[in-house]
Amino acid sequence: MKLYKYYLMERPPGPGCQPVAGLFKTEDYGYKRDDCMGGMVRAWGFALYRQRLSQDEVKAYELAYGGEVVRVKK
Secondary structure: OEEEEEEEOOOOOOOOOOOOOOEEEEEEOOOOOEEEOOOOEEEOEEEEEOOOOOHHHHHHOOEEEEEEEEOOOO
16 A cells, blocks of 8 residues: 655644545654654654645645655555
8 A cells, every 4th residue: 555654844743733634644753853854854743645635735734745655564
């Protein structure tokens, strides 16, 4: 299954902090922002989606696209 990763740059994952449609999973980094993508982005966590988000969604929720992730089925 192919998923799409988006980093949450301005707030941790939670209700209203990221789009809901197509959401697969979120991960919260805790009480601090971590460097991601080789230090290009500082994020509170990330969200995985079943489809790519629109540019309007990325901008509205202040996300950074982190690329495609391939999830191995168990």
